[in-house]
Amino acid sequence: METRNFDEAAAQILCALPERAIDLARLKALNQAMLTPTITVIGKYNHGKSRLLNELIGHDVFTVADRRETVALNEHQYEQVNWLDAPGLDADVGGQDDHLAQQALWCKSDIRLFVHSVKEGELDAAEHPLLQQLHQDLQRSQRQTLVVLTQIDQVPDQTVLTQVLESIKQQIPAFNLLPVSATRHRQGVEGNKQLLLQKSGFTELRQALDHALAQVPQARIHEKALLFTEIRQQLTQLQNTEQQSLEQLKQHQQNQREAFDRDLNKTLDKVRVDLQPTLAHREHDDALVPDSFENMFKMTAGKQERARIQVAYSHACLDLDSHLIRYGVTGLPIEQQTQVRSINTVMIAVMGVSVKSRHDLRKIFEEQSGRDRLCREFAHYFEASPDRQALVKNIEDTTAQVAMYAQALAALKNLEDEA
Ligand SMILES: Nc1nc2c(ncn2[C@@H]2O[C@H](COP(=O)(O)OP(=O)(O)O)[C@@H](O)[C@H]2O)c(=O)[nH]1
Ligand SMILES: [Mg+2]
Structure with missing residues (x-):
């Protein structure tokens, strides 16, 4: 085998097994x-x-x-x-x-x-x-x-x-x-x-x-075979171990996402049940009646109803927020953050600041399209959260490791075939 080809293959193996530098140099010497x-x-x-x-x-x-x-x-x-x-x-x-x-x-x-x-x-x-x-x-x-x-x-x-x-x-x-x-x-x-x-x-x-x-010729044959076998076994074992961690990481990634979605749906179910008294309370929505100038300082049915809706909405938001916190979604991704710290929350990014009417509440929590949107957007921020991002990075790194071992094994096979 040409020295240049040998060196290239050896470099690939060395990437994966830096501690085999001497063995690879010995293989090269045996080769030459x-x-x-x-x-x-x-x-x-x-x-x-x-x-x-x-x-x-x-x-x-x-x-x-x-x-x-x-x-x-x-x-x-x-x-x-x-x-x-x-x-x-x-x-x-x-x-x-x-x-x-x-x-x-x-x-x-x-x-x-x-x-x-x-x-x-x-x-x-x-x-x-x-x-x-x-x-x-x-x-x-x-x-x-x-x-x-x-x-x-x-x-x-x-x-x-x-x-x-x-x-x-x-x-x-x-x-x-x-x-x-x-x-x-x-x-x-x-x-x-x-x-x-x-x-x-x-x-x-x-x-x-x-x-x-x-005894040298026999010893050389033995040594060559030994070095190839040792390196191959080591690479195969490392590759298997990395492959297993990769599968575990991916499984973990999937399980975690499923749990997040499942719990979010449970929370949304609970929120809907909790909202029932508010949503089903009256025929027409007092909250929609605008306040006039003369009752600016009076407690009107409209004001009472709006306050009620706001409180119910806040409860729903608290439930959802505690779901998010449980899953490590504690803040917005850096690129979405503003100067105003207090509104740098996923809750505000997804839900907005307030709802005004029962109609709004229904649209958000009862209609399928509203729920779908919540699920979609919360899941988006879940995936953008630090732990989930770290998991993605980990999966990428492990994938690269597996590929590196595969490449080293292919390089080793080339060396063996030509030896
Ligand atoms: N008397 C004696 N001197 C030796 C013998 N072998 C080496 N020397 C001397 O020991 C010194 C060192 O020898 P050298 O071969 O250069 O040692 P190296 O540094 O191990 O390569 C030299 O002066 C040699 O002549 C030996 O068998 N008998
Ligand atoms: Mg000397």
């Missing part, structure tokens, strides 16, 4: 690696990593120094193996060196040579947990780690050396230890001295490496 396995040295600086690689290759390809030297990834192809020298593990954590060391360790390597100098005694608090992690990685990805204990010539006392090896063995019982000396090996090769070569530990190291190399 063709047949050449990569062997990486890891360990703290100055423990002899670069020199070990030089001895294994038989050329001084990598820079050996007593100070911190390897800061970039240096690769060298030799005998169908890609040899990789990485910055020391004690590189700036979080810095560029550290990033390269992590990349070499987790993305690029098929086999790791974990280098520790016996001069330093036991494994320290950084090395030990990393080796445990590497052991877990062996079980997961089948990638192997060989523990190479360097500079054994620097501990001339055999008893001391045995003790150091013993205690490292106790720290990491799951690993075989490969003690070596690069200097003995070099002297043995240059002077053709069999005893030095024998005491260099390189024969055992090479055997272990050959054994590990033979």
